[in-house]
Amino acid sequence: MHPEISHQEKRTTRRIAEILKAYDCEVQLFDDMTGAVGIIRGAKDGPTIGLRADIDALPIQELNDIPYKSRNPGAMHACGHDAHATIMLGVARHIMTSGLQSQLKGNVKFFFQPAEERVAGARAMIERGVLENPRVDRVIAGHMAPDLQVGTVGVFRGLGYASADMFELNITGRGTHGARPEDGNDPIVAGAHFVTAIQSIVARNIKPTDPAVVTVGKFTSGDVSNVIPETAQLQGSIRALSAEVRQKLIERLQDMAAGLGRTFKVDSRFILHEGVPPLENDIEVAEFLYEVSEDVLGKENVSYRPPAMGSEDFSYFTEERPSAIMRLGCSNSAKGLERTLHSPYFDIDEKVLEVSVAVFTEAIVRFLAE
Numbered sequence: 001m002h003p004e005i006s007h008q009e010k011r012t013t014r015r016i017a018e019i020l021k022a023y024d025c026e027v028q029l030f031d032d033m034t035g036a037v038g039i040i041r042g043a044k045d046g047p048t049i050g051l052r053a054d055i056d057a058l059p060i061q062e063l064n065d066i067p068y069k070s071r072n073p074g075a076m077h078a079c080g081h082d083a084h085a086t087i088m089l090g091v092a093r094h095i096m097t098s099g100l101q102s103q104l105k106g107n108v109k110f111f112f113q114p115a116e117e118r119v120a121g122a123r124a125m126i127e128r129g130v131l132e133n134p135r136v137d138r139v140i141a142g143h144m145a146p147d148l149q150v151g152t153v154g155v156f157r158g159l160g161y162a163s164a165d166m167f168e169l170n171i172t173g174r175g176t177h178g179a180r181p182e183d184g185n186d187p188i189v190a191g192a193h194f195v196t197a198i199q200s201i202v203a204r205n206i207k208p209t210d211p212a213v214v215t216v217g218k219f220t221s222g223d224v225s226n227v228i229p230e231t232a233q234l235q236g237s238i239r240a241l242s243a244e245v246r247q248k249l250i251e252r253l254q255d256m257a258a259g260l261g262r263t264f265k266v267d268s269r270f271i272l273h274e275g276v277p278p279l280e281n282d283i284e285v286a287e288f289l290y291e292v293s294e295d296v297l298g299k300e301n302v303s304y305r306p307p308a309m310g311s312e313d314f315s316y317f318t319e320e321r322p323s324a325i326m327r328l329g330c331s332n333s334a335k336g337l338e339r340t341l342h343s344p345y346f347d348i349d350e351k352v353l354e355v356s357v358a359v360f361t362e363a364i365v366r367f368l369a370e
Contacts, residue, residue: 001068003057003075003082006115009034012055012085016112019089023096025110030128035121037130038088038110040095042368046106049367050131050139050321051091051360052314053084054116063344078346080144080330083353085112087142087328090357095364106368107134119164119276122313131320138285139323140363141314142356146340148329150349153297153359154305155290155326161279162211162239163246164311165272169194169257173266175230187232188221190264194234194256195219201252212249213239213309239309241278279315285324292363293326297355310341328356 004012013034020027026039035055062069062076070076077083088110095101095108111130115121130136148154171191176184195216206212214236221232238253240246250272257270293302305327317323331338332349339345 001071003070003072003077005059005075006056006118006120007034009055009114013112013114016055016085016089020092020110023093025092025096033114033124033128035114035125036112038092038112040092040101040104040108042104042106042108043102044105046104046368047137048107048109048134049364050109050111050136050317051088051364052111052113052122052139052141052317053088054081054113054121055085056081056114056117056121058117058342060342060344064347066347076344076346078343079117079341080346080348081116083144083330083348084142086353087356087360088112090353091360091364094357094361100361100365104364104368108364108368109134109136111139116313119311119313122316126316126320136321138282138367139317139321140285140289140360141317141323141325142328142360143312143325144330144341144348144352145327146331146338146346146348148327148331150329150332150351151297151355152301152303152329153293153326153355154303154329155286155293155324156281156307157286157290157304158280158283159241159278159307160281160325161307161312161315162213162241162309163243163278164275165238165246165250166275167236167238167253167273168271169234170269170271171232171234171260171266173228173230173232173264176228178226178228181228184228185265186228187266188229190260190266190268191219191221191232191234193264194260197256198253201249201256205248205252206245210245211241211307211309212245213237214249214253239311241307241309243277246278276311276313276315277319279312279318279325281318281324282322285322288366289324289326289359289363292366293359296359296362328352
């Protein structure tokens with residue numbers, strides 16, 4: 001009910017720290033950013049496993065009419081990060097209250113990560129040393145999956161999520177009266193040509209067997225119908241499942257933006273905002289999660305999933321340590337809980353919480369138990 005968007009998760013961080021301390025977990029906070037780390041030290045020395053939960057919300061006005069709807073106008077947990085945090089807190093509570101801690105040969109670190117929606121929080125936490133002291137040997141995580149029914153899970157065996165970069169294109173022409181277009185240089189026409197031209201990038205510059213997406217999601221220009229404006233601004237996103245395709249997309253976008261000047265007599269400035277690399281699960285860790293899930297939920301409730309063109313900054317963890325993220329079924333068609341992520345009507349069947357706590361707890365026990 002109290003969602004906070006990226007980099008503003010102050011109340012969320014405070015509540016997570018309070019709950020962890022109530023379970024007698026060690027807590028580490030940061031002086032210059034939100035987010036928290038919880039540590040459980042086992043009875044004997046051994047490896048350390050990390051579990052990551054993102055905690056930020058989206059700048060979306062919730063439209064659900066439910067008792068637990070967002071109380072913060074313009075903010076909503078439309079991607080399930082509140083559920084992710086709850087699951088990992090549930091795992092910590094179970095370990096500390098069931099006596100499991102005394103059976104662990106090694107340590108558990110919980111990363112309550114801010115700013116996943118801004119693809120910035122994972123790298124920031126890693127830069128601040130969360131994978132050290134004690135050194136983390138592997139990292140696992142989960143994400144709500146409304147395409148899967150509650151009680152089921154999916155695992156990426158290798159490639160999981162696409163890279164994600166954002167671009168801006170600022171076009172400056174020469175404004176004039178709409179009835180005298182020959183006296184100006186129209187930035188709208190140049191921008192419209194760019195939007196149309198870039199559709200050929202995936203179709204003609206990328207192998208048909210290589211997934212790629214280029215999307216323009218914002219195009220703003222002008223104020224009235226009878227004036228050709230001076231400027232136009234476009235924003236878009238770039239997605240790929242390999243570093244090579246990612247670079248090719250960027251290069252072709254830059255080429256096409258540069259060509260607008262000569263073609264339309266405008267000045268075009270292309271700005272790339274680099275995002276996250278593709279996410280590739282470590283196969284050994286992915287197979288470990290698959291086997292654990294089979295034993296906890298039954299073989300019929302576990303599947304390997306194909307890569308998705310969405311993005312996840314958990315990719316930074318996968319670059320640093322053997323890691324894997326899995327998808328946690330949270331929909332229930334009988335209850336009408338099937339809205340997609342980032343929808344203002346997104347909601348979950350809360351059975352996913354207990355299912356996920358059971359899976360992640362079992363993963364910890366198998367990795368660290370004597």
